[in-house]
Amino acid sequence: MTDYDIIIVGAGPAGSTVARSAAENGLNVLLLEKRQEIGVPVRCAEGVGKEKFNEIFKDIDKKWISAEVDGAKVYSPDKKTEIVLSGDKAGNEAGYVLNRKIFDKDLVKLATLAGSDLMVKTTATGLKKNKDQGTIELTMQNSDEIFTAETKILIGADGIESKIGNWAGMNTTLNLNELESCVQYQMTNINFDERFCHFYLSYETIPGGYLWIFPKGKNVANIGLGVLSSLSKKSPKEYLDNFVNNNFPDGKIIEINAGGVPVGYPLKSAVNDNVMLVGDAARHVDPITGGGILNAMIGGLFATNIAIESINKKDYSVKTLKKYDELWKNDFGKTLHRNKKVQEKLLTTDDKTLNSIFHSMENYNITEANTKKLLYEIIKRNPKLLWDLKGLFV
Amino acid sequence: MERKININRYKCACCGACIAVCNFNANEIINTFLEIKDKNCTLCFSCIKACPFRAIELEE
Ligand SMILES: Cc1cc2nc3c(=O)[nH]c(=O)nc-3n(C[C@H](O)[C@H](O)[C@H](O)COP(=O)(O)OP(=O)(O)OC[C@H]3O[C@@H](n4cnc5c(N)ncnc54)[C@H](O)[C@@H]3O)c2cc1C
Numbered sequence: 001m002t003d004y005d006i007i008i009v010g011a012g013p014a015g016s017t018v019a020r021s022a023a024e025n026g027l028n029v030l031l032l033e034k035r036q037e038i039g040v041p042v043r044c045a046e047g048v049g050k051e052k053f054n055e056i057f058k059d060i061d062k063k064w065i066s067a068e069v070d071g072a073k074v075y076s077p078d079k080k081t082e083i084v085l086s087g088d089k090a091g092n093e094a095g096y097v098l099n100r101k102i103f104d105k106d107l108v109k110l111a112t113l114a115g116s117d118l119m120v121k122t123t124a125t126g127l128k129k130n131k132d133q134g135t136i137e138l139t140m141q142n143s144d145e146i147f148t149a150e151t152k153i154l155i156g157a158d159g160i161e162s163k164i165g166n167w168a169g170m171n172t173t174l175n176l177n178e179l180e181s182c183v184q185y186q187m188t189n190i191n192f193d194e195r196f197c198h199f200y201l202s203y204e205t206i207p208g209g210y211l212w213i214f215p216k217g218k219n220v221a222n223i224g225l226g227v228l229s230s231l232s233k234k235s236p237k238e239y240l241d242n243f244v245n246n247n248f249p250d251g252k253i254i255e256i257n258a259g260g261v262p263v264g265y266p267l268k269s270a271v272n273d274n275v276m277l278v279g280d281a282a283r284h285v286d287p288i289t290g291g292g293i294l295n296a297m298i299g300g301l302f303a304t305n306i307a308i309e310s311i312n313k314k315d316y317s318v319k320t321l322k323k324y325d326e327l328w329k330n331d332f333g334k335t336l337h338r339n340k341k342v343q344e345k346l347l348t349t350d351d352k353t354l355n356s357i358f359h360s361m362e363n364y365n366i367t368e369a370n371t372k373k374l375l376y377e378i379i380k381r382n383p384k385l386l387w388d389l390k391g392l393f394v
Numbered sequence: 395m396e397r398k399i400n401i402n403r404y405k406c407a408c409c410g411a412c413i414a415v416c417n418f419n420a421n422e423i424i425n426t427f428l429e430i431k432d433k434n435c436t437l438c439f440s441c442i443k444a445c446p447f448r449a450i451e452l453e454e
């Protein structure tokens with residue numbers, strides 16, 4: 001007899017979503033987390049779109065949210081032009097800045113209340129196919145104790161540092177031009193427009209990435225940046241210190257975070273026999289915004305549905321699990337693909353050109369705007385520059 | 395004298411970026427400890443460039 005129907009490696013938003021919904025559907029579930037405390041340290045700027053977030057959760061706990069924003073402001077490299085994306089009634093670009101220390105932990109609590117087993121300070125360290133049973137034997141380490149468990153389905157929700165994919169024969173290693181190397185400070189004592197999330201672009205001072213300021217409450221914000229590892233000449237920390245010293249000389253740093261964000265094309269397939277990858281492990285992150293929280297949870301629900309189907313059929317083969325690929329590809333997969341194309345173009349756009357693109361948008365009235373509409377409009381107004389992207393938006 | 399990469403434990407934040415870019419299964423974070431498997435490491439230096447804190451150093 002197998003020990004579990006599903007073992008999930010990693011208790012971020014992706015893993016806990018799978019654990020909760022699988023347990024709610026009566027499956028025998030184990031969720032593993034190598035950290036000793038869920039959600040800590042934070043590796044995230046914590047911004048999510050309001051509309052999608054509200055769709056996923058019927059009961060939003062106020063404690064999950066640090067701040068609500070009306071929209072986003074995006075600044076040109078010379079800072080002379082800003083594009084304002086304000087949330088309309090439908091809440092297109094309006095968003096929440098979460099408190100992931102509480103949010104991630106609560107999602108795990110909900111999973112355990114639904115009946116999922118949980119082990120913290122427990123790292124998955126290897127896997128073996130059990131050919132006779134058609135199952136997987138996972139090796140784990142809790143503190144210094146090593147043990148194994150057998151499962152029908154293994155979910156790799158192990159984030160940026162995912163090993164499950166590579167162990168299961170899918171290559172998920174990122175090239176240096178597919179990784180944003182990020183540093184973030186949570187700062188107090190700073191003055192800025194707290195109604196918005198702020199984004200700064202510059203090829204010269206933030207190569208291949210952007211800098212963000214996300215409000216976290218009165219006079220508090222997450223200020224961070226990501227630079228593309230293949231392009232950065234200095235460490236991301238140096239780029240960030242430079243910005244902070246110039247703009248918030250009186251600010252106090254109350255938290256330091258670091259992390260990597262995958263910004264390549266999405267995987268061709270996120271499944272193999274017995275195994276599905278979700279969230280950052282599947283590289284389900286928007287290559288322009290770096291946002292991955294929502295996709296992690298949406299993809300998690302897709303993966304759970306297919307896991308349930310395969311367990312009912314007693315067929316855990318790649319052929320059955322492939323349906324998960326169809327689901328995510330037809331949902332957020334399309335946006336990932338399109339935005340990767342746009343991001344590649346951005347990577348070859350110098351600051352002078354970026355300034356002129358921003359300038360072209362000066363009198364654009366963006367109520368009811370979303371990123372897709374904005375990109376469409378930018379391309380319309382800069383047809384020569386961005387001709388090769390035209391096809392992506394018709 | 396053998397060259398190898400070395401983690402500056404005072405700088406490392408356990409963020410995982412270096413794991414994502416290693417094509418040789420030469421690094422891994424167990425619980426909160428970043429391990430380097432020297433025998434797998436090809437000294438390609440991808441991890442050095444990916445690290446947000448420049449916590450990975452070459453020991454010569
Ligand atoms: C600096 C930064 C800013 C970001 N800002 C945003 C933002 O504003 N909005 C947004 O939507 N997204 C943002 N992201 C991306 C977002 O953080 C991720 O997309 C999201 O956390 C993905 O969730 P996940 O569950 O897939 O992975 P994670 O949240 O990374 O969870 C993976 C978990 O797996 C555990 N784990 C890994 N390996 C093992 C193992 N072998 N055994 C046991 N456990 C293991 C890890 O410890 C971790 O807890 C940002 C990322 C970074 C780095």
Ligand code: SF4
Nearest residue numbers: 416435436438439441
């Ligand atoms: S130097 Fe290359 S092979 Fe060695 S650990 Fe770093 S990324 Fe892996």
Ligand code: SF4
Nearest residue numbers: 406407409410412445
């Ligand atoms: S990338 Fe740097 S900070 Fe992050 S885990 Fe690796 S060595 Fe540590």
